[in-house]
Amino acid sequence: MLFQNSSHLTLSHVSDRPSPPGKPHLSSDNDLTPDLVTILWTKPVRDGGSPVTGYLVEHRRTGSPHWVRATPLLIPFPELTISGLEPGWRYQFRVRAENAVGLSDPSEISEPLTVTLQKYAITAPKFTEELKDATVLENEKVEFVVHFLGQPAPKVCWFKDGFEIFSSRRTRILTENDRSILTIHQSALADEGEIKCAATNKAGHASTKARLTLEAPPSIRLPRQYEDGLLFEIGEVLKLKVSVAGRPTPLVFWTHNGESIQNNDRYEVEYVDKSSILKIGEARRSDRGEYQIKAVNKIGEDVASFLVTITDKPSPPGKARVVMTLGRSVTLSWNTPDDDGGCKIGNYIVEYYRLGWNVWLKAATSRQLSTILGDLIEGSEYKFRVKAESPYGVSDPSEESDVVFIPDP
Numbered sequence: 001m002l003f004q005n006s007s008h009l010t011l012s013h014v015s016d017r018p019s020p021p022g023k024p025h026l027s028s029d030n031d032l033t034p035d036l037v038t039i040l041w042t043k044p045v046r047d048g049g050s051p052v053t054g055y056l057v058e059h060r061r062t063g064s065p066h067w068v069r070a071t072p073l074l075i076p077f078p079e080l081t082i083s084g085l086e087p088g089w090r091y092q093f094r095v096r097a098e099n100a101v102g103l104s105d106p107s108e109i110s111e112p113l114t115v116t117l118q119k120y121a122i123t124a125p126k127f128t129e130e131l132k133d134a135t136v137l138e139n140e141k142v143e144f145v146v147h148f149l150g151q152p153a154p155k156v157c158w159f160k161d162g163f164e165i166f167s168s169r170r171t172r173i174l175t176e177n178d179r180s181i182l183t184i185h186q187s188a189l190a191d192e193g194e195i196k197c198a199a200t201n202k203a204g205h206a207s208t209k210a211r212l213t214l215e216a217p218p219s220i221r222l223p224r225q226y227e228d229g230l231l232f233e234i235g236e237v238l239k240l241k242v243s244v245a246g247r248p249t250p251l252v253f254w255t256h257n258g259e260s261i262q263n264n265d266r267y268e269v270e271y272v273d274k275s276s277i278l279k280i281g282e283a284r285r286s287d288r289g290e291y292q293i294k295a296v297n298k299i300g301e302d303v304a305s306f307l308v309t310i311t312d313k314p315s316p317p318g319k320a321r322v323v324m325t326l327g328r329s330v331t332l333s334w335n336t337p338d339d340d341g342g343c344k345i346g347n348y349i350v351e352y353y354r355l356g357w358n359v360w361l362k363a364a365t366s367r368q369l370s371t372i373l374g375d376l377i378e379g380s381e382y383k384f385r386v387k388a389e390s391p392y393g394v395s396d397p398s399e400e401s402d403v404v405f406i407p408d409p
Contacts, residue, residue, distance in 0.1 A: 015049040018097040021078065023108035024057075038081045041095050041107060050099040055080075062090040062112045074098060087123060087149065090114045124204025125150035128178075131197055131210035136187055137299070138216035138247070144182040146197045146208060154199035154206075156180045161193040189214050189247065217300030218246035220293060229307035231342070233392075238280035242293050242304070245274055250295035250302075252276040257289040283310045285339060311342040313393030320350075320384045320401040323370070328378060328406060333370040334386045334398060341392050349387040349394065354380050355403070376406045 022042030044052060054074025058067040059082075070082055070093075078095075085091060093110040096103045129147035136142040148154060156175045158165040165182065167173050172183045184191055192214040198207040221243040232238055244252055254261040254269055254276075261267050261278065268279040276295075280287055292305040318335025325331075332350060350371055352363045363373050363384075376382060383403050388395040 015099070015101050017101045018044040018048045018050075018052055018099050018104040019046040020044060020105045020107045021055065021095045021097050024093040024095055024110040026110075026113060027079075036081050036083050037085060037113065038079065039093050039095075039110070041078050043078055044097045044104060047097075048099055048101055048104075050101055052097045052099050054098050056096040056098060056103060057093060058095075058106075059085075059091050059093045062092055067094070084122075088114075122201075122203045123149065123151045125154040125199035125201055125206040127197075127199065127206055127208045130208040131195060133211045133213070135213040135215060138189060138214055139186050142184050142187050142191075142212065144195055144197070144210065144212075145179065146199075147179050148199045148206070149178060150199060150201050150203065150206075152201050154201040157198050157200075158182045159194075159196040159198065160191070162196075187212075187214060189216060189245070192247075214247050215299055216245065216247045218244065218250040218295035218297055218302040220244055220295055220302045220304040222304050222306060226306040229309060231309050231311060232283050234283055234285060234310055234312040236283050238278070238283050238287065238308070240278040240280075240291060240308070242276050243274060244271070244276045244293070244295045246295060246297050246299070246302075248297050250297040253294045253296070254278050255292045255294075256287070258292075285310050285312050285341070288342065309342045311392045312339075314341040314345060314388040314390050314395040315339040316396045317348060317386045317388050317398045319399035320386050322384070322401055322404045325404060325406070327409075328376045329372055329374040330376065330382070330384075330404060330406075331370065331372050332384055332386075332401070336369065337388045337395060340388075341390050341395075343390045343392055345388050345390055347389045349389055351385050351387070351397065353383050353385075353400070355382070356380075360385070360397075378406050379408045381405050 021044050024039045024041045027038035027040055039057065054076050055078060057070040057075055057080050059070055060067045070080060090112040092112055094106040096106050126149045127146055128149060129145065131144055131146060134142055134144065158173055165171055165173065170185045174181045180197060192212055194209055195212050196207055196209045198205065244250060252271060261269065263269055266281055270277050276293060288308055288310040290305055290307055292303060294303045295301060315337040317337050320332050320334050323331050323333050336345065347365045347367060349362060350364045350366060351360045352373065353360050354377065364371050381403050384401040385397040387397050
């Protein structure tokens with residue numbers, strides 16, 4: 001603006017923004033106070049014709065394009081002490097000066113500063129070594145280890161599937177300094193699941209998770225009643241159920257008297273709720289014998305066997321034979337049945353047939369494989385047969401004997 005005064009012109013004073021302050025640098029006292037960072041800089045070379053009223057300090061993480069104000073208000077002096085920067089990151093600083101006209105351009109950016117763990121600053125927990133998934137064999141020891149930071153020292157808790165774990169007979173938790181260890185002795189299949197470690201202090205909370213997987217060789221457990229063998233009646237539906245454990249889930253194989261059993265119209269094999277079930281429809285005598293179950297996975301195998309008896313009436317005894325005749329008496333003998341029906345023969349029923357009467361009649365019972373029949377009618381022809389008797393029924397008759405003639409006296 002020009003003013004006219006007594007025939008000469010005078011240029012009035014015009015103010016401008018300050019020049020940038022000097023490049024920020026760290027105070028040499030930072031090592032003495034590790035919980036604080038002190039930044040120093042020099043005043044602008046030119047104040048722009050208006051006194052500097054304060055300084056705006058900004059910082060950013062190295063590599064980030066975003067600058068953040070260090071304080072909400074301007075700093076009156078060319079020095080600032082900052083706390084609360086996150087340990088482990090590298091920071092850069094810049095400063096602007098302000099006067100009545102406005103803010104200066106930013107100063108030259110400081111050298112990067114790595115913030116170390118502050119001894120007395122409050123910092124939220126952070127895991128420097130997190131949990132890792134683990135796979136172990138059943139009954140072996142397993143350890144989970146974490147390393148963490150935080151001020152004040154965080155409280156560390158361990159969880160399994162959301163439920164807190166405490167030290168016990170099999171489980172030990174040891175937390176010292178910046179490390180915590182969860183040890184599980186004699187790991188069991190029930191230990192499998194999600195393992196979580198949480199660290200908490202008044203500044204915040206952090207957690208890390210991992211998966212514990214148990215592996216175990218197959219283990220077959222027969223029900224107690226199988227130890228003495230099983231008894232079924234002919235025609236009954238057989239349902240043989242055996243507990244089979246193991247991780248990974250084992251493959252199961254059944255055999256009967258050494259012959260492999262496959263699913264078909266008579267046999268059905270299924271795996272339900274950690275049990276292998278063999279179903280056989282309408283049991284036959286041929287289904288009796290030894291049943292073996294074998295379980296296999298990549299860790300190992302297990303085998304168990306048991307006996308099954310299918311009860312039925314006996315098969316017919318051997319052919320009745322006339323071994324001697326004497327007057328009105330005959331002596332008969334026979335062989336045991338090929339199949340006793342699963343139970344000891346109690347009696348043999350001897351029957352006779354007199355030609356001309358055309359009917360079979362009971363003559364005697366015997367516990368032996370022979371008997372003597374007397375009081376036969378002279379001048380008659382006879383033939384004989386035998387049936388076997390057990391608690392499960394009476395057999396069909398044996399093959400008939402040859403015809404024998406009882407002579408007149």
